[in-house]
Amino acid sequence: MKSNTAFWSILLKDTRSYYLKPPNISWGIIFPLAWTGMFFMRSGQGLDSIPGLLPGVVAISVLFGTTSLLSVTITFEKKGRSFERLLLAPISLELLMLAKTTGAIIFGIVNAFVPVIMAAFFTDLSGVNWITLIPAIVLIAISSTFLGLFVAVSVSEVFEAQTFSNFIRFPMLFLCGLFFPIEQLPVFLKPLSYIMPLTYGADILHFSFQRAGHMPLAFNFFMLIAFCTILFQMSLRNIRRNWIL
Amino acid sequence: MDVVAKSIIRVKGLSKKFEEVQAVDSVDFSICEGELFGFLGPNGAGKTTTINMLTGLARPDKGSIRIQGIDCSANPKAAQHLMGIVPDESNLYPELTGYENLAFCGALYGMKRQSRESRARQLLEQFGLADAANRKFARYSKGMKRKLTIAAGIVHSPPILFLDEPTTGIDVASARQIRQLIYDLNAGGTTIFLTTHYIEEAERLCRRIAFIVSGKIVRTDTTDNLMRLTEGRHIVQFALSKDIEGLASAMEKEFPGIKCRELIGATVRIESGKPIFIGPFVKFMEDRGAEVSEARKIRPSLEDVFVEITGIEAHAMKGEKEKGDNSK
Numbered sequence: 001m002k003s004n005t006a007f008w009s010i011l012l013k014d015t016r017s018y019y020l021k022p023p024n025i026s027w028g029i030i031f032p033l034a035w036t037g038m039f040f041m042r043s044g045q046g047l048d049s050i051p052g053l054l055p056g057v058v059a060i061s062v063l064f065g066t067t068s069l070l071s072v073t074i075t076f077e078k079k080g081r082s083f084e085r086l087l088l089a090p091i092s093l094e095l096l097m098l099a100k101t102t103g104a105i106i107f108g109i110v111n112a113f114v115p116v117i118m119a120a121f122f123t124d125l126s127g128v129n130w131i132t133l134i135p136a137i138v139l140i141a142i143s144s145t146f147l148g149l150f151v152a153v154s155v156s157e158v159f160e161a162q163t164f165s166n167f168i169r170f171p172m173l174f175l176c177g178l179f180f181p182i183e184q185l186p187v188f189l190k191p192l193s194y195i196m197p198l199t200y201g202a203d204i205l206h207f208s209f210q211r212a213g214h215m216p217l218a219f220n221f222f223m224l225i226a227f228c229t230i231l232f233q234m235s236l237r238n239i240r241r242n243w244i245l
Numbered sequence: 246m247d248v249v250a251k252s253i254i255r256v257k258g259l260s261k262k263f264e265e266v267q268a269v270d271s272v273d274f275s276i277c278e279g280e281l282f283g284f285l286g287p288n289g290a291g292k293t294t295t296i297n298m299l300t301g302l303a304r305p306d307k308g309s310i311r312i313q314g315i316d317c318s319a320n321p322k323a324a325q326h327l328m329g330i331v332p333d334e335s336n337l338y339p340e341l342t343g344y345e346n347l348a349f350c351g352a353l354y355g356m357k358r359q360s361r362e363s364r365a366r367q368l369l370e371q372f373g374l375a376d377a378a379n380r381k382f383a384r385y386s387k388g389m390k391r392k393l394t395i396a397a398g399i400v401h402s403p404p405i406l407f408l409d410e411p412t413t414g415i416d417v418a419s420a421r422q423i424r425q426l427i428y429d430l431n432a433g434g435t436t437i438f439l440t441t442h443y444i445e446e447a448e449r450l451c452r453r454i455a456f457i458v459s460g461k462i463v464r465t466d467t468t469d470n471l472m473r474l475t476e477g478r479h480i481v482q483f484a485l486s487k488d489i490e491g492l493a494s495a496m497e498k499e500f501p502g503i504k505c506r507e508l509i510g511a512t513v514r515i516e517s518g519k520p521i522f523i524g525p526f527v528k529f530m531e532d533r534g535a536e537v538s539e540a541r542k543i544r545p546s547l548e549d550v551f552v553e554i555t556g557i558e559a560h561a562m563k564g565e566k567e568k569g570d571n572s573k
Contacts, residue, residue, distance in 0.1 A: 002354070002355025003355065005352050005355045005356070005357070006352055006353050006354075006355060008352075009349055009352030009353065010353075013338070013341070013349055017338070017340050017341070080336065080339070081332065081334055081336035082336045082337065082338055084302060084332065084336060085336055085337070085350070085353070085397075086353070087301075087302060088300055088301060088302060088325060088330050089325065089353035089354065090322050090323070090325040090326045090353075090354065090355075091322070091353070092322065244301070244302060244303065244304060
């Protein structure tokens with residue numbers, strides 16, 4: 001019960017301090033809008049191309065929505081030493097980090113639905129498999145957030161967090177099968193694709209919007225859950241090793 | 246005082262090494278319930294590392310820590326319920342107001358909304374910050390930040406409070422207020438572990454003091470016992486028109502039985518077990534080309550005890566820390 005109070009307070013504080021700030025709300029809306037518009041114009045195929053664009057735009061929105069803020073805010077709090085206050089609170093490290101990441105996960109999920117809601121005004125989404133889409137978005141948001149967390153606890157400066165995030169995010173976008181099928185990638189790049197959580201998320205998104213997944217759904221979900229668990233555990237390990245000296 | 250029987254904190258053989266540096270080396274001490282215990286040492290002596298180990302922010306390499314009987318190595322989170330921590334730098338949230346910061350800190354300790362909100366208001370009142378309750382922490386002055394950070398440390402009414410250099414780098418008036426707050430908290434029954442490099446602060450506030458130098462405790466005793474070491478000691482301080490090289494050793498040679506130290510600002514301090522008659526000393530210094538502008542009898546202080554026990558000049562200790570603060 002006491003831990004619940006701490007969990008909700010951390011989540012509420014972060015939501016108010018970071019995620020509900022006007023620049024972040026506008027970023028959360030404008031960024032997916034810009035990506036959607038850009039891909040829509042680039043495709044040149046009219047409204048029929050929207051379902052084909054949605055997996056990529058949704059994935060980008062979640063990935064950037066979750067990782068951008070989290071890695072910076074945690075590094076910033078660590079540097080300002082306010083994170084020490086959380087480490088000294090009588091709550092488990094697992095619960096603390098879940099509280100710190102839940103805001104980013106929710107922010108990522110909300111971002112994901114911006115392009116979906118927009119698309120609903122222009123095209124018929126009745127063919128979308130919501131039963132696979134919603135859990136996929138949730139799992140992509142969780143794995144991306146934990147990736148952001150892993151970045152945050154692996155660096156000590158805010159600029160390092162941003163650099164490291166981009167170092168992971170941009171290759172991931174182009175190697176996860178969103179824009180180019182993995183089969184068409186050079187042989188030496190293919191193994192990289194399969195060690196990225198977004199590859200499995202993107203495959204579920206393709207399935208959900210276009211029934212065009214390449215890997216079994218159960219395998220994709222299993223891999224996403226495995227990435228979430230591994231990234232979270234690795235982040236906790238890094239905190240215990242590097243921040244609790 | 247029966248230290249073992251009533252001890253609320255017991256530390257045995259505590260050691261911590263950072264790469265090649267032995268930050269804390271086989272430290273032992275016990276702190277009684279309701280005691281105000283001072284941990285005194287120069288910058289880099291191991292004070293903050295010790296606090297970090299006691300509070301769970303660092304893992305000891307060796308040794309044991311028991312807080313109210315709880316083994317902190319095995320169960321640090323259980324012990325954290327019992328303690329309030331005020332770090333050496335104010336580390337509250339700049340984007341939150343004073344009131345919000347306190348309420349949030351209360352929530353971290355599981356306090357229910359109503360009780361943490363009323364406690365936050367009560368503390369703001371008690372610490373003289375009620376007028377700034379709705380101001381963002383980032384806009385607080387340094388002294389106000391320290392006060393709010395102390396308030397945040399006690400928001401959940403812990404039986405033990407760790408204070409790491411609470412008055413470093415703040416103005417005199419705020420420092421006085423904070424010392425009074427510490428005194429009042431202790432009078433109310435809170436056990437306080439205070440690290441400081443201000444010797445006079447430790448002398449004024451603490452019932453017992455441990456001197457730590459290079460990670461080792463060189464002496465732990467009650468302030469009264471430590472002060473007893475100065476009984477029968479006479480000190481006179483001379484202000485000179487200029488520094489004279491080698492004056493202290495020359496005077497010790499000329500006047501056997503005295504101890505002479507050169508202080509900063511062309512000042513010389515003479516200590517003796519017998520009453521000091523200043524005439525011969527003034528003449529000795531004037532013969533060496535320095536005019537004596539002032540001779541002052543000094544009441545022996547804890548600073549003298551500290552210097553004698555540790556061999557570290559108190560002004561050097563202060564200067565070192567403040568240099569560090571300014572460079573931050």
